[in-house]
Amino acid sequence: MPAEDERVEEPPTEPGESLVLTYVVPFFGVMLIAVGLSSAILGGYVVMQDSFGLCNDPDVEVRAIEDGDPPGRTVDRIAFEDLSSAEQRAVEEATTSTLEEARVEGQMENREALLEGAIVEVDGEPYYVRIASQNSCLEAEPLLFPLGSVAVLLGIAGVLTPPIYRKMAGFEERMHRGRGGNE
CATH class of the missing domain: 1.10.287 (Helix Hairpins)
Structure with a gap:
């Protein structure tokens, strides 16, 4: 029994080691x-x-130009026929959409002009068309x-x-x- 009384109580690890491992x-x-x-x-x-189609296809926004709201002189004018087929589809879709927006799914030949905004006549009605969101891919x-x-x-x-x-x-x-x- 004297062996139990001789036991030395010492911590199993150093105090500094305990602080590092604990905090x-x-x-x-x-x-x-x-x-x-x-x-x-x-x-x-x-x-x-890219797999989910979350980038690369920009959205265009189309707003009808009212008679009392003349466009500025610096705004480009683009004939509807000069738009690419993808741009034409998007503009036509946006004119009938309640949100007045549509995605351009395909080749964009007039990207620079549409970034600034341009006037496009659709069925004799002038519309202000611009890229609302480029949807560029994150790199x-x-x-x-x-x-x-x-x-x-x-x-x-x-x-x-x-x-x-x-x-x-x-x-x-x-x-x-x-x-x-x-x-």
């Missing part, structure tokens, strides 16, 4: 999760945007998705470090007690 590592784990999530989402979107490295995913996994490991550390410290303490009792 610093989880902090960096949370930072890795935040950066990893945003990178993975951005990288996944870049890879999938980023596709490797952001796998790198972001790895960062999230490393961040989760960092956040789970304190509970794992506590279990391992408790296990080490039990092992230390077990050796002390057998001697």
Whole structure:
């Protein structure tokens, strides 16, 4: 029985090590999760945007010009026949749409003029036509998705470090007690 009285009570790890593993590592784990999530989402979107048709086809907006609202002298005029077939379809669709917008699905020959806005006559009625949204593709490295995913996994490991550390410290303490009792 005297062996139990001689046991030395000492912490299983150094105090500085405990602070680092309890506070610093989880902090960096949370930072890795935040950066990893945003990178993975951005990288996944870049890879999938073209597949789902989320870019490349601009939207045109068409507004009827009223008699009391004369267009400015600097506004270009484009004949309806000079528009590409895709532009013609979009302008016709937009004139009948309640939103007065339509997507140009195909070749745009008058992109520069429509970016600034132009007057186009459709069936004798003048309309102000301009590109409302270019829907350009987002350009980023596709490797952001796998790198972001790895960062999230490393961040989760960092956040789970304190509970794992506590279990391992408790296990080490039990092992230390077990050796002390057998001697």
